[in-house]
Amino acid sequence: MIRKATWVDALAIASVHVESWKTTYSGIVPDAYLETLAVGEKQTLWEKVLRQSDHSVFVAEENGRVVGFVSGGPNRAADGLIAKYDGELYAIYLLKEVQGKGLGRQLVQALVGDLTQKGIHSLVVWVLADNPSRGFYERLGGEKLAEERVEIGGKALWEWCYGWQDMQTMNE
Numbered sequence: 001m002i003r004k005a006t007w008v009d010a011l012a013i014a015s016v017h018v019e020s021w022k023t024t025y026s027g028i029v030p031d032a033y034l035e036t037l038a039v040g041e042k043q044t045l046w047e048k049v050l051r052q053s054d055h056s057v058f059v060a061e062e063n064g065r066v067v068g069f070v071s072g073g074p075n076r077a078a079d080g081l082i083a084k085y086d087g088e089l090y091a092i093y094l095l096k097e098v099q100g101k102g103l104g105r106q107l108v109q110a111l112v113g114d115l116t117q118k119g120i121h122s123l124v125v126w127v128l129a130d131n132p133s134r135g136f137y138e139r140l141g142g143e144k145l146a147e148e149r150v151e152i153g154g155k156a157l158w159e160w161c162y163g164w165q166d167m168q169t170m171n172e
């Protein structure tokens, strides 16, 4: 089941966020950095995010338990080609055991529906080039727009930006 998140979901989202970061980025981001991730800190951040009306957040539930989430809103890029896209998918994370069953696509559909209602029609997402989940965005028709060097936990990594001029095409 996919539903809109409320502020009471902050702890559950934070738990999925930390757990999925650890399984997704093990071997990509330094272990020492992953070990510093704390559910309590993320919970505080999510409590703030969930109070911001320009953020759209949806959760995926299985048997009453939050197993994944997506968040998005206005594009944070200030200038250049990427800023021409009005929306951004900020984060999407599922627990490892529920990946590959269509929940990611359903979460993206929910986000796209909500952003469309808010007058947003195009979308970008940033993803680490080493993350195999890049294939998900490519499967949804994302076009590579840019790449940027980022540093996480003292390690230099590439981040790629994918874009959809018309995000309705993601649903095809």
Ligand SMILES: CC(C)(COP(=O)(O)OP(=O)(O)OC[C@H]1O[C@@H](n2cnc3c(N)ncnc32)[C@H](O)[C@@H]1OP(=O)(O)O)[C@@H](O)C(=O)NCCC(=O)NCCS
Residues within 6 Å of the ligand: 020, 024, 091, 092, 093, 094, 095, 098, 099, 100, 101, 102, 103, 104, 105, 106, 126, 127, 128, 131, 132, 133, 134, 135, 136, 139, 140
């Ligand atoms: C990326 C993620 C959200 C995708 O959600 P999911 O539920 O696993 O994906 P779905 O089952 O909805 O897949 C939808 C389509 O994308 C394809 N797909 C999914 N992951 C893929 C991958 N890594 N490579 C290529 N294709 C992929 C599926 O095969 C499916 O195609 P189909 O419609 O032809 O069957 C999820 O796997 C995840 O949470 N991964 C770890 C966290 C992560 O990397 N998040 C992104 C950070 S930027």
